[in-house]
Amino acid sequence: MSKRGSLKKLFQLYDEILSLPHKTEVARELRDEDDLFLLLLYSDMLGIPNPAFYYTLELYPYIIEKFHDWHLRMGIEKSPLDGIRCC
Template sequence: MSRPRWASIRAGLEEFWAGPYRRTFARARREEDDLFRMVVLAEALGVPDPAAYYTAELIPALYEDFHAWHRRMGMDRSPLEHVACC
């Protein structure tokens, strides 16, 4: 069999096995990302964080999705004074 044919079979099998769980995987990834974001932003939110020194450099990477995150967490406005996204 040729390579493109094997790739096609592989893609079909992957869709067969993973397709029904795609939503579950996406939800799990989103929950994991939310937990990670909470850990990184814990100090800014007023929760003492023993790893704040190590997570401070990750904060700029999280600003892009900050608005969607705080809306998903049920906060109408940004909980941080220095981040006005709304």
């Protein structure tokens, strides 16, 4: 093994040691960011004005699968939107 390869593995190990305690925080932040994005995406259907509705409309087919998990995490048992039936 060359010095460059062993040095690269050492840096990877160092990075993993530093980021290990923060993995749950990072995962929580990513989930919260995803929830905020979904709220923005579906806000017009919930009655909240969305200035970016025209740009987010084409994302619906890609996000519809995540919508069920999102509304369950928000504490809503059934889909709050009439146009989207996932339950």
